[in-house]
Amino acid sequence: MTTTSALTDTPAQPSRQVRRAGARRAAPTRLTPEAQNRRLTQAILDTASAQAAAAAQAAALAKAQLAEAEVQAWLKDMDARLTVIFAHPEENLGQMEEQLARSVKEPLRLLAQRAAQVKANAVACRCPECRGQLTQQRWLSRTIHSRFGPLTLWRRYGFCPHCGEWHFPADYALGLGRKAPASPYVQEISALLVSQMPAEQAVLVAERLGLDLSRCGLHQEAHRQGLKAEQWRSQFVGQLDTWEQIQRVASAAAEGPPTQPFTLVIEIDAWDIRERDNWGKTKELRAAGQKLDRWHWVYMATVFRLDHRGQTAGNRAVITQRGYAATRLGLEALSAQLYREALARGLGQAQLVLVIADGALWIWNLAKDRFPDARQQLDLYHAEEHLWAIAHDLYGKGTPEAQAWVAPLLQQIRDDQTVAVIAALTELKPRLLEAQHKKVQTQIEYFEHNAQRMKYKEVLDARKACEEGKATEEQKQLAKRPVGSGAIDSTCRQYQCRFKRTGQFWTTAGDEALMCLETLWRNGRWQELYPHAKSSATLN
Numbered sequence: 001m002t003t004t005s006a007l008t009d010t011p012a013q014p015s016r017q018v019r020r021a022g023a024r025r026a027a028p029t030r031l032t033p034e035a036q037n038r039r040l041t042q043a044i045l046d047t048a049s050a051q052a053a054a055a056a057q058a059a060a061l062a063k064a065q066l067a068e069a070e071v072q073a074w075l076k077d078m079d080a081r082l083t084v085i086f087a088h089p090e091e092n093l094g095q096m097e098e099q100l101a102r103s104v105k106e107p108l109r110l111l112a113q114r115a116a117q118v119k120a121n122a123v124a125c126r127c128p129e130c131r132g133q134l135t136q137q138r139w140l141s142r143t144i145h146s147r148f149g150p151l152t153l154w155r156r157y158g159f160c161p162h163c164g165e166w167h168f169p170a171d172y173a174l175g176l177g178r179k180a181p182a183s184p185y186v187q188e189i190s191a192l193l194v195s196q197m198p199a200e201q202a203v204l205v206a207e208r209l210g211l212d213l214s215r216c217g218l219h220q221e222a223h224r225q226g227l228k229a230e231q232w233r234s235q236f237v238g239q240l241d242t243w244e245q246i247q248r249v250a251s252a253a254a255e256g257p258p259t260q261p262f263t264l265v266i267e268i269d270a271w272d273i274r275e276r277d278n279w280g281k282t283k284e285l286r287a288a289g290q291k292l293d294r295w296h297w298v299y300m301a302t303v304f305r306l307d308h309r310g311q312t313a314g315n316r317a318v319i320t321q322r323g324y325a326a327t328r329l330g331l332e333a334l335s336a337q338l339y340r341e342a343l344a345r346g347l348g349q350a351q352l353v354l355v356i357a358d359g360a361l362w363i364w365n366l367a368k369d370r371f372p373d374a375r376q377q378l379d380l381y382h383a384e385e386h387l388w389a390i391a392h393d394l395y396g397k398g399t400p401e402a403q404a405w406v407a408p409l410l411q412q413i414r415d416d417q418t419v420a421v422i423a424a425l426t427e428l429k430p431r432l433l434e435a436q437h438k439k440v441q442t443q444i445e446y447f448e449h450n451a452q453r454m455k456y457k458e459v460l461d462a463r464k465a466c467e468e469g470k471a472t473e474e475q476k477q478l479a480k481r482p483v484g485s486g487a488i489d490s491t492c493r494q495y496q497c498r499f500k501r502t503g504q505f506w507t508t509a510g511d512e513a514l515m516c517l518e519t520l521w522r523n524g525r526w527q528e529l530y531p532h533a534k535s536s537a538t539l540n
């Protein structure tokens with residue numbers, strides 16, 4: 001058995017002291033402390049003068065262009081790539097696209113850098129808040145991750161004596177926040193991709209599209225964009241703080257030529273999301289007697305005009321213009337967001353407002369509070385499910401008896417005969433065991449609570465008349481009215497595809513920020529956060 005002393009007696013490697021001494025001997029010349037200082041000072045001075053030269057050169061730039069030599073280098077590079085492409089007849093257009101896109105990247109990067117520099121130079125060195133002249137002006141460089149790669153920019157900055165802050169006015173003009181690591185385009189793409197898929201997938205997708213997003217800390221960047229979106233949303237919703245503001249917003253929605261009378265449909269629902277705040281503290285908090293809820297409600301709503309709902313050639317319902325509200329921040333937040341969205345979509349002009357949902361009490365309370373004149377309608381399919389639940393309980397799932405029992409009741413619901421359904425269920429009660437008795441009683445209460453919201457006949461008759469080609473004009477309009485809340489059901493499912501993946505946990509701050517981005521996109525207000533996104537549609 002070897003002992004520790006035996007090991008130290010015969011070291012396999014020279015000790016640290018021995019290695020240091022060796023290194024000292026190997027060093028060519030040893031500098032005196034004074035010489036070392038001089039060398040260091042010189043290095044600092046060299047860097048400073050190089051930087052001053054770079055700043056002066058950047059500050060003098062007045063035109064964004066490529067030098068003749070750069071253009072020649074680019075053409076030469078492209079030629080070389082084309083030669084390679086034609087030397088490989090087995091390669092297809094895909095390789096050509098890749099090579100040509102690469103060859104053009106560096107000239108574009110140079111042009112973008114110079115154009116941004118020219119723009120920065122033209123910005124007056126004034127305080128963006130009070131417009132006062134900034135004092136103690138200096139130059140500082142910053143490297144931004146852009147669509148074409150890293151751009152190094154020099155910006156003049158200064159101190160505002162009035163506001164007591166240092167400012168970089170060019171950063172505002174270029175759309176770069178104080179801490180943005182990326183250009184507005186890269187900010188936007190980060191936000192867009194991460195609101196659709198997990199960041200680690202997004203990096204790979206972006207890479208295939210020719211964007212290296214790994215460098216801008218994709219996840220953090222998307223989160224930052226989400227916070228920006230939340231800020232925008234609270235301003236948007238905050239436009240309704242006073243009665244006068246509400247009137248203004250409502251009349252703004254009415255601008256343009258007068259429209260035909262229309263119905264505004266609002267559908268509301270909720271789903272749950274798994275969150276884990278307080279990472280790593282689960283045991284501790286549980287031990288302290290805290291109950292940790294992992295599942296939380298995400299409240300959602302959608303709002304659209306009935307005349308914006310049509311059908312595809314394949315008979316699938318499509319809604320061409322639609323508003324969304326989605327939040328993890330509670331019912332109050334949903335209520336405010338939905339109301340704002342409804343106003344923007346014509347709440348003030350609608351002839352009829354129709355709120356459709358399942359039977360959840362909070363939804364009807366919200367509807368009563370925000371849309372007191374709206375007609376409330378229980379989702380037909382939820383009502384039917386409640387009857388099926390009893391049928392399965394009494395006769396077993398999938399049995400012909402269950403089918404036979406439920407069929408006339410389903411028809412009664414469709415015929416607006418809820419009273420008859422309630423009577424049939426009540427009649428059933430004395431013959432039931434206690435457990436079944438309770439369940440049936442619960443369902444009776446469900447139908448009693450919702451009875452006045454169960455009016456389907458008119459619409460279903462109109463649809464039938466349309467199929468038979470006997471519909472009046474009024475019926476043709478009525479037939480378009482939904483009897484179920486399918487629009488919000490599918491919206492919830494779509495959000496869940498992103499936010500409820502296997503093994504996914506969120507923090508409240510994290511999911512709200514991303515959800516806000518997703519909703520901004522769906523609401524067609526993306527350009528409010530990314531003005532360049534609007535121009536891309538009109539350019540070319």
Ligand SMILES: [Zn+2]
Nearest residue numbers: 127130160163
């Ligand atoms: Zn100021």
